[in-house]
Amino acid sequence: EAQVTQNPRYLITVTGKKLTVTCSQNMNHEYMSWYRQDPGLGLRQIYYSMNVEVTDKGDVPEGYKVSRKEKRNFPLILESPSPNQTSLYFCASSGDHYEQYFGPGTRLTVT
Amino acid sequence: AQSVSQHNHHVILSEAASLELGCNYSYGGTVNLFWYVQYPGQHLQLLLKYFSGDPLVKGIKGFEAEFIKSKFSFNLRKPSVQWSDTAEYFCAVKGGYNKLIFGAGTRLAVHP
Numbered sequence: 554e555a556q557v558t559q560n561p562r563y564l565i566t567v568t569g570k571k572l573t574v575t576c577s578q579n580m581n582h583e584y585m586s587w588y589r590q591d592p593g594l595g596l597r598q599i600y601y602s603m604n605v606e607v608t609d610k611g612d613v614p615e616g617y618k619v620s621r622k623e624k625r626n627f628p629l630i631l632e633s634p635s636p637n638q639t640s641l642y643f644c645a646s647s648g649d650h651y652e653q654y655f656g657p658g659t660r661l662t663v664t
Numbered sequence: 665a666q667s668v669s670q671h672n673h674h675v676i677l678s679e680a681a682s683l684e685l686g687c688n689y690s691y692g693g694t695v696n697l698f699w700y701v702q703y704p705g706q707h708l709q710l711l712l713k714y715f716s717g718d719p720l721v722k723g724i725k726g727f728e729a730e731f732i733k734s735k736f737s738f739n740l741r742k743p744s745v746q747w748s749d750t751a752e753y754f755c756a757v758k759g760g761y762n763k764l765i766f767g768a769g770t771r772l773a774v775h776p
Binding site for chain 2: 593601656
């Protein structure tokens, strides 16, 4: 089954404790992206990757890092999480036709 | 900068009522437009998309949308909603390389 998976689905952490949210896709897509979803703001792109070792900032990259060492994986790293990063995070991938396939989401709470 | 505006943040309907959700985008060139749906506690799923051709696009679950270039609009419609259509709906336009720019979303509640 074609899918995008994310782990963990729920995470509660404290300010400053580094964390990683994993994302993996099995569709051999070149393009992957991270979004955060906040009430009243829709989804905003954090980072994207056009292929292995090629990443770039989206609209709200501050406080986040990403890496793309393999085509299927695109982890999101929060080196020092802060409460304003409490949000719902979605990973997405797409192939040639721009349609993005979304993962199930990770609900992060930073206290 | 490109942007997407969804006019209604919350819509409440009774079952069998007709639905129209507004979406306007700001971009004068060739557009690729999408409607996604997010059911409670789930991830976003594609309802329909417009790339070119017939401006009336039919999607899954009985939804359709009409692209009106002169109005920069891509409104979503369904003739008769069901309780199971309760969800949040997002309009999006393709921005840069494979980037989607989303509207703020419309929460639809359908009462039996």
